[in-house]
Amino acid sequence: MHSVRRAIFSRSRKLALTMTVNTSVLRCRPSSISFPSDQPDFQDPSTAEAIALASRHLLQGNTVAFPTETVYGLGALALDPQAASRIFATKGRPADNPLIVHVSSTAMLRTLLPSTYSLPPSYDVLMKRFWPGPLTLLFPSDPDVVPPIITANHPTVAIRMPSHPVARALIAVANAPIAAPSANSSGKPSPTRAEHVLRDLGGKLEIILDGGACDVGVESTVVDGLGADGSIRVLRPGGVTVEDIESALREEIGAAAPRVLVHRRHFEDAAIEAAPTTPGMKYRHYSPSVPVTLLYTSGHPPSDFTRTPAAEFFGSLKSADSSVTVKVGLLLPSDSRLLHHAKEVPGIEWFSFPLGAVSDPAVSAQRLFDGLLTLEERGVDWILVEEVAEEKEGLAFMNRVKKAAGESRWIEL
Numbered sequence: 001m002h003s004v005r006r007a008i009f010s011r012s013r014k015l016a017l018t019m020t021v022n023t024s025v026l027r028c029r030p031s032s033i034s035f036p037s038d039q040p041d042f043q044d045p046s047t048a049e050a051i052a053l054a055s056r057h058l059l060q061g062n063t064v065a066f067p068t069e070t071v072y073g074l075g076a077l078a079l080d081p082q083a084a085s086r087i088f089a090t091k092g093r094p095a096d097n098p099l100i101v102h103v104s105s106t107a108m109l110r111t112l113l114p115s116t117y118s119l120p121p122s123y124d125v126l127m128k129r130f131w132p133g134p135l136t137l138l139f140p141s142d143p144d145v146v147p148p149i150i151t152a153n154h155p156t157v158a159i160r161m162p163s164h165p166v167a168r169a170l171i172a173v174a175n176a177p178i179a180a181p182s183a184n185s186s187g188k189p190s191p192t193r194a195e196h197v198l199r200d201l202g203g204k205l206e207i208i209l210d211g212g213a214c215d216v217g218v219e220s221t222v223v224d225g226l227g228a229d230g231s232i233r234v235l236r237p238g239g240v241t242v243e244d245i246e247s248a249l250r251e252e253i254g255a256a257a258p259r260v261l262v263h264r265r266h267f268e269d270a271a272i273e274a275a276p277t278t279p280g281m282k283y284r285h286y287s288p289s290v291p292v293t294l295l296y297t298s299g300h301p302p303s304d305f306t307r308t309p310a311a312e313f314f315g316s317l318k319s320a321d322s323s324v325t326v327k328v329g330l331l332l333p334s335d336s337r338l339l340h341h342a343k344e345v346p347g348i349e350w351f352s353f354p355l356g357a358v359s360d361p362a363v364s365a366q367r368l369f370d371g372l373l374t375l376e377e378r379g380v381d382w383i384l385v386e387e388v389a390e391e392k393e394g395l396a397f398m399n400r401v402k403k404a405a406g407e408s409r410w411i412e413l
Helices: 002-018 045-059 081-091 106-110 121-130 165-174 194-201 242-256 270-274 310-315 338-343 361-377 393-404
Strands: 024-027 064-067 072-077 100-102 135-140 156-160 207-210 221-224 232-236 260-262 292-296 307-309 326-331 348-352 382-386 407-412
Touching: 024 045, 045 064, 045 072, 045 165, 045 207, 064 165, 064 194, 072 081, 072 165, 072 194, 121 135, 121 242, 194 207, 194 361, 221 242, 232 242, 242 260, 292 393, 307 310, 310 338, 310 407, 326 338, 326 361, 338 348, 361 382, 361 393
Parallel strands: 024 207, 064 207, 100 156, 135 221, 232 260, 292 382, 292 407, 307 407, 326 348, 326 382
Antiparallel strands: 064 072, 135 156, 221 232
């Protein structure tokens, strides 16, 4: 099986590297799709036609980029190893990085799970509250159903039901589970608009479904509730906050609600970091082609950090050649005090992409990837991102920025 899988991956990767295709961007109207049942109802014929075309493309073993509420995904049939291998080839994704499987209904979910498996009460609650939505759950994998290329040979499979109407309709019309990581070259920031996908992967896939900007802007929260102790382990923070998960479990289960533990906050797991069961844990991610620096501005710096006055730090970004103007991108909250200090430094051309108010981490998370990609497109030489509090959506924001940044600095205001 392993040799066959490597051969399939090798062949598809060579094909992707040697062929360029014409990429069509097909506009869809999410508001025209409803779900009176597990099957979608379309009010816009052109949207229905685009999704039908994309589903046929998937069923032929090809890849399709499509919007979800989190980020744009690069989809292929999850139960077809050769189709799934095209995801890895198109993205340049390491083969040991597992994929999330997307379903359109609980009936489809059941077709993927071992017949003897029963959902724990915690999963019943989380699915009731957050499906469809940006929450991924780990389930036992049936190796006779789910191919090992999807799970990276782990005994578990990550599954979610997206809430974006275009994504859910595409899966339902294809009537097949779809594996879909973010639709970008491996390691780059995740795309939140169709134009991001086209700029990065145009020529490598034939169809992009354009459903507008993504509402959440960061990937799904990944939860493992399969441990013997019954705890809920958050392996990757994302679109569903830890606070939301805790609240739902308390409200539905009461005093017997399981503990919610966050990776790197409440527990470390060297084994899962070396051989992750879910995406986003092992490799450097979310990095544009220009350097990114994370700026800490509050609290107390760790012992290995030195406070640098803001004027001194911004002045250090200037070129030694006074005739050269350095272009610096700023991803800062709209009410950040750093902006005032930056603007006082001559010899630098500033490009701002505001992240919303400090008090609204959901907006910061929604704008992060769009900001990184927009500033990169504007040709900046450097991108500076200011920290936000690691609470609610801010936890997911900081998780992504720490992976994107090549360095961190502590700025004294």
